[in-house]
Amino acid sequence: MGLAEKRWVQERKSTDEVAFIASLKSVTPDVVVEIDWEGFSANIPDTQYLSNEGYGLPNLIKALKEVCVDDLGKEAVKAGLKKVVIKPAQSDAARFLFADGVIEWQAYFGGSSSGYIYADTMKSTIEAAL
Numbered sequence: 744m745g746l747a748e749k750r751w752v753q754e755r756k757s758t759d760e761v762a763f764i765a766s767l768k769s770v771t772p773d774v775v776v777e778i779d780w781e782g783f784s785a786n787i788p789d790t791q792y793l794s795n796e797g798y799g800l801p802n803l804i805k806a807l808k809e810v811c812v813d814d815l816g817k818e819a820v821k822a823g824l825k826k827v828v829i830k831p832a833q834s835d836a837a838r839f840l841f842a843d844g845v846i847e848w849q850a851y852f853g854g855s856s857s858g859y860i861y862a863d864t865m866k867s868t869i870e871a872a873l
Contacts, residue, residue: 748784755780759794766804767827770811771820779830786831789853798859799852803827806865810873819873834858839865841872 744752755778764776783790792798796805807824811817825844832838832849837858840847846869851858 744781744784748781748787751787752780752784755783755793759800762794763800763804766801767807770804770807771824773821774824775826777826777828779828782831786853789831789833789851791854792852792859795852797861798856800829802860802862803846803848803865805862806869809862809866810869816870816873820869823873824869832858839868841869 760776760778760780763778767774767776783793793800795801807820811820823844824841824846827846827848829848829850832851834851834853834855834857836849837851837860838847838849839860848860850860
């Protein structure tokens, strides 16, 4: 990883990660978050929509808020979600799983919409696992 990528990682950790974790903790305060910024830095153009409300990290917050719309959902998420792991993927390998208390998001945030995982899909996956 070169200096430009190191700077990019540092910037993402101090901006996008801080905002994402704050939003996530407003929904479920005890969750642990791991984001593979070094992995994402290997192909920075594929992160162009990382913070986009429709395609990026906010999608997971939106999905969790929809799951937590009532006390039953809030209790289920609080009891069931322990960790969120986000790693980079190519558009054709993107996936979203929730098992054993861990959300694993192999995420693509680049220019091809075929790799995006939308909030409704995330919500369905989360609810099915709770």
